[in-house]
Amino acid sequence: MGSAFFGWLTAISSAVFLTALGAYTEAKVAMFRTADTEFAPWTVVKSARTEAMRSVLSRLA
Known part of the structure; x- marks a missing residue:
């Protein structure tokens, strides 16, 4: 199988x-x-790690 x-x-x-x-x-x-x-809202995360952590922490605060 060739290219x-x-x-x-x-x-x-x-x-x-x-x-x-x-x-x-x-x-x-x-x-x-x-x-x-x-x-049960959707959260759109653009930069997975940073935005995910911000979203979780803001909900806990």
Whole structure:
């Protein structure tokens, strides 16, 4: 299996990914809107360690 095969396989995988990306994004947004409640709010963490610790500590304080 040469590099041409893997290049072809990567191109197909990328095309499939890009085709599904829109549907995935719409489903993700719908899930956040439905599941985000006052009792169990979602917290978006941009920088995993730092923001996660800030979120946890602010809830404990």
